[in-house]
Amino acid sequence: MRGKGTVTVLAILLVGALFLSLFPGCGGGEEGGKKPIKIGVILSESGSQEPLGKPEKKAIELFVERLNAEGGINGHPVEVIIKDDASDPSRALQAAVELLDQEEVVAIIGSSTTGATLSIKQETNARKIPLISMAAGVEIMEGDFSYVFRTPPTSAEAAGKALDYIAKVMGKKRIAILYDTNAFGTDGRDTLKRLAPGYGVEVVAVEGYDSNATEESIDTHLVNVKASNPEVLVVWGTNPGPAKIAKRMKDKGIDIPLMGSHGIANKTFIDLAGEAADGVLFPAGKMLIWQKALKPGTPQYELMKEFSEAYSARYGEQPNTFAGHGWDAILILTEALKKVGADASPDKLREAIEKTQGLVGTAGVFNYSPANHNGLSPEDLVVVEIKNGAWDLAPGQE
Amino acid sequence: MGAFFSNLPQYLVNGIGSSCVYILMAMGFSLVYSSTGIINFAQGEFAAISALVAYTLSMDLGLPLLLAVAGALALTGFVGLLLERAVIRPLQGKGTLTAIIATIGASIFLKAGARIIWPEEAYKVPEFTQGQLNLPKASFNAQLLWMLGLTAFTVAAMYLLMNGTKLGKGLRACAINPEAARLVGIDVSLMSMAAFAIAALLGGLAGLVSAPFANYGMGLYLGIKGFTAAVIGGLGDVYGAVLGGITVGLLEEVVAGFLSVVLGVSSGYKDAVAVILLISVLLFRPQGLVGKGLVEKV
Numbered sequence: 001m002r003g004k005g006t007v008t009v010l011a012i013l014l015v016g017a018l019f020l021s022l023f024p025g026c027g028g029g030e031e032g033g034k035k036p037i038k039i040g041v042i043l044s045e046s047g048s049q050e051p052l053g054k055p056e057k058k059a060i061e062l063f064v065e066r067l068n069a070e071g072g073i074n075g076h077p078v079e080v081i082i083k084d085d086a087s088d089p090s091r092a093l094q095a096a097v098e099l100l101d102q103e104e105v106v107a108i109i110g111s112s113t114t115g116a117t118l119s120i121k122q123e124t125n126a127r128k129i130p131l132i133s134m135a136a137g138v139e140i141m142e143g144d145f146s147y148v149f150r151t152p153p154t155s156a157e158a159a160g161k162a163l164d165y166i167a168k169v170m171g172k173k174r175i176a177i178l179y180d181t182n183a184f185g186t187d188g189r190d191t192l193k194r195l196a197p198g199y200g201v202e203v204v205a206v207e208g209y210d211s212n213a214t215e216e217s218i219d220t221h222l223v224n225v226k227a228s229n230p231e232v233l234v235v236w237g238t239n240p241g242p243a244k245i246a247k248r249m250k251d252k253g254i255d256i257p258l259m260g261s262h263g264i265a266n267k268t269f270i271d272l273a274g275e276a277a278d279g280v281l282f283p284a285g286k287m288l289i290w291q292k293a294l295k296p297g298t299p300q301y302e303l304m305k306e307f308s309e310a311y312s313a314r315y316g317e318q319p320n321t322f323a324g325h326g327w328d329a330i331l332i333l334t335e336a337l338k339k340v341g342a343d344a345s346p347d348k349l350r351e352a353i354e355k356t357q358g359l360v361g362t363a364g365v366f367n368y369s370p371a372n373h374n375g376l377s378p379e380d381l382v383v384v385e386i387k388n389g390a391w392d393l394a395p396g397q398e
Numbered sequence: 399m400g401a402f403f404s405n406l407p408q409y410l411v412n413g414i415g416s417s418c419v420y421i422l423m424a425m426g427f428s429l430v431y432s433s434t435g436i437i438n439f440a441q442g443e444f445a446a447i448s449a450l451v452a453y454t455l456s457m458d459l460g461l462p463l464l465l466a467v468a469g470a471l472a473l474t475g476f477v478g479l480l481l482e483r484a485v486i487r488p489l490q491g492k493g494t495l496t497a498i499i500a501t502i503g504a505s506i507f508l509k510a511g512a513r514i515i516w517p518e519e520a521y522k523v524p525e526f527t528q529g530q531l532n533l534p535k536a537s538f539n540a541q542l543l544w545m546l547g548l549t550a551f552t553v554a555a556m557y558l559l560m561n562g563t564k565l566g567k568g569l570r571a572c573a574i575n576p577e578a579a580r581l582v583g584i585d586v587s588l589m590s591m592a593a594f595a596i597a598a599l600l601g602g603l604a605g606l607v608s609a610p611f612a613n614y615g616m617g618l619y620l621g622i623k624g625f626t627a628a629v630i631g632g633l634g635d636v637y638g639a640v641l642g643g644i645t646v647g648l649l650e651e652v653v654a655g656f657l658s659v660v661l662g663v664s665s666g667y668k669d670a671v672a673v674i675l676l677i678s679v680l681l682f683r684p685q686g687l688v689g690k691g692l693v694e695k696v
Binding site for chain 2: 048050051179181186205206207208209210211212213214215216217219220221223224225227238239240243244247248251252253268271272274
């Protein structure tokens with residue numbers, strides 16, 4: 001009898017142990033075992049947009065490590081499931097379906113590009129799941145944008161800043177626009193033409209160029225815009241077009257001030273344009289020159305300092321703008337989660353994101369509203385001047 | 399209107415600069431087409447590869463410019479040769495359409511390969527000469543003189559090659575009738591390889607003179623312009639390519655100037671000039687402005 005009883009007790013213990021081992025969360029027991037909050041992340045970690053996706057991923061992982069070390073969201077650890085869309089919109093869509101079907105994430109952050117974001121948006125809109133994009137294309141906010149938000153500044157903020165600087169600081173009224181005929185350039189052209197009257201600026205000439213055109217072909221555009229006597233030449237494009245234009249202007253001795261776009265807020269432009277880059281102005285997020293553009297003691301300065309120190313300590317390199325976009329996306333989402341709690345429905349979470357006000361991120365101060373899911377304003381940008389091959393705060397902005 | 403006419407000399411100078419690049423590209427298209435019947439859609443990639451290799455040789459490895467340029471041309475010629483052996487040759491007898499489609503594949507392959515090696519938005523390739531020359535009514539980059547000189551030299555060399563050498567006669571014979579050419583002892587396969595290698599050199603030169611900026615995607619732009627120029631010229635001899643190149647180059651700049659200065663229309667439509675020319679020629683004069691090539695073939 002006694003033997004049988006011992007066997008029964010052992011058997012119960014054994015089954016119990018087996019049972020417990022099925023639930024690893026309970027086994028450890030020490031963390032109190034609150035259910036993790038799952039967040040899906042889709043970014044272009046490989047393929048042509050790798051320079052965007054890589055730093056975004058690093059920033060998001062760093063943010064989550066730090067958040068979980070501090071106890072997560074109301075005691076719930078945050079788990080990010082990161083998928084690579086290989087810079088391919090169709091893969092982004094597939095990743096979104098996987099995240100929603102298999103992982104049951106509460107929201108998705110992604111992706112690095114406008115095309116991939118549009119793919120994901122179809123799926124998140126249909127299932128009413130919040131999406132935070134790190135891409136700047138206008139198309140993202142076309143149609144129903146109630147479930148999609150974004151972190152980077154768009155052409156509206158950049159063009160607004162450029163026009164504001166031209167009108168108020170430079171005191172000029174007549175601009176000519178040279179735009180790249182790609183999506184970035186045509187979007188910029190439309191935005192500039194739409195916003196210029198509001199700043200009292202007149203657009204006297206508009207010319208489109210192809211970034212790969214010969215230098216002589218670029219010369220024709222310069223001759224054309226000069227015919228309308230602009231006071232400032234606004235060049236809206238990505239490399240190498242603006243560098244070609246800056247170089248030809250210097251060669252030909254055209255000394256009209258050149259205002260670029262945030263498309264040249266990179267070292268590549270300086271490398272390409274060389275000496276011709278000197279004196280070129282462009283609007284960019286304050287992060288690019290945060291030590292110069294922000295005052296110590298302000299919330300954004302302190303955030304940038306903390307972010308930059310943590311990032312370089314972890315990865316051995318300074319964070320760039322794209323890392324900032326990733327950081328801001330996870331920051332906005334987790335702040336909203338803190339407000340509504342871990343068990344909130346996607347709709348409650350969406351509302352909480354939409355109510356985000358005065359949240360300081362790396363790109364600026366985020367204010368969302370039902371009508372505006374872009375979040376930033378022209379005040380979050382500064383005009384940068386290139387001096388001796390380095391970025392500096394353009395005069396008149398203190 | 400006055401502003402347009404006072405700018406006209408500058409537009410023409412600019413047009414001549416672009417023409418040089420288009421002529422070199424067009425000669426590459428014409429040579430391959432007239433000796434093999436294939437439109438080589440990877441022609442633009444030769445320009446990109448050569449300019450990017452010149453960047454690596456001169457900026458990364460520090461070779462003198464002359465050596466870098468020679469090295470880039472040699473390597474591009476070799477890529478052309480390899481393309482013919484690896485892609486075109488195995489498809490022999492499968493029809494020219496198959497081969498043309500294969501060149502589209504080769505173009506995608508070369509572009510993707512170049513993107514892995516040179517991923518940046520653009521690279522600065524050194525210019526042959528720095529500086530700016532000012533004439534009373536126009537000013538231009540000193541590089542333009544190199545473009546003019548090299549293009550003139552290449553056109554002359556191509557003319558002599560096609561009309562005065564055994565290789566040129568063989569190439570032309572293959573164009574007229576490959577079977578007959580084979581019967582009289584011409585190595586048709588060798589001719590095809592030579593055509594691709596020379597076309598690669600021509601494309602490579604176009605990429606080098608259109609410096610100073612190069613990137614993996616530039617081939618498409620130059621390819622479209624060169625192809626248009628070649629079709630306008632009838633896809634045949636050297637004359638045709640020169641005529642086509644000059645037509646596209648000059649018209650583009652003058653039309654862009656006219657649209658912008660006289661009509662006040664954004665010259666974002668400049669690139670449409672080449673496309674409209676291409677379609678008009680294909681519709682109304684498919685043999686090209688001077689050529690008889692296409693009609694004879696059909």
